[in-house]
Structures are given as structure tokens and as C-alpha cells.
Amino acid sequence: MEKIEHIGIAVKNLEKSNELFKALLGNPHYKIEEVLSESVKTSFFKVGPNKIELLEASSEDSPIAKHIEKRGEGIHHIAFAVNDIRAEMDRLEREGFKLLNKEPKKGADNKLVCFVHPKSANGVLVELCQEIEE
Secondary structure (H helix, E strand, O other), X not given: OOXXXXXXXXXXXXXXXXXXXXXXXXXXXXXXXXXXXXOEEEEEEXXXXXXXXXXXXXXXXXXXXXXXXXXXXXXXXXXXXXOOHHHHHHHHHHOOOOEOOOOOEEEOOOEEEEEEOHHHOOOOOEEEEEEOOO
């Protein structure tokens, strides 16, 4: 793993949260994107070299809606940048981690993504992110 790619924060209302984080961080979001496969609308902020991703459910049965219902708003996941997502998935499986998907899928911000089950990472949902080269 290269670095922390972003921290994902589950929110109930993306518009209100964008205003809150704009005031908190001192700069506006730079991108809003919907990820249909995950039923989520995202907004990204830059903080120096780091990123914050706000996530709002776009359907009642999305993983974000379920997360907020169970735990409320707040930190949802931590994402790490990787060079070769498939190799990293293989390595983590060999180390005994449970992956939530067998193949990487397209995520927000031009990334291939895969999630590590929080039960195998001390309660932390971990996302692996590889930049999609076009």
C-alpha cells in the first residue's frame, strides 16, 4: 500500500454536508459524482495532499443508508492507494483478510476499488484504490 488515498464519511444530506465541510476545511468540494453500482452520491474535498470523500445514499437499501441507520453519520471507511489492486487483493487473502468482492469494480474518482471486510480489520472498513489509466 502506497498511502492513504482518502477518508470516506457517511452523511445524510450531501448538500448540507458540503457547506459544513467547506466551512470546516476552508475550501469547497472539487467534484460530485454518483456511483450507480453502490447507490451513492459522492463529493470530494482536498486538504493538502489528502482527500475527504462524503457519501450520501441514493437509495434506501444502499450500503451507506444501512451504515447510517445502524451507526449514524461519520467515518465510513479509510482508503489506501495501491499500484496493483489484484496483487494486493491476493496478498491480503493470503494473509487471512476477507474481501467483500472477488474482482475490483469501478468506484468514484476514476478508481478500481475493492473493500476488505471490517470484521477482518479490527472493525475498520478498508478500501483499496487503484487509479484507472486511460
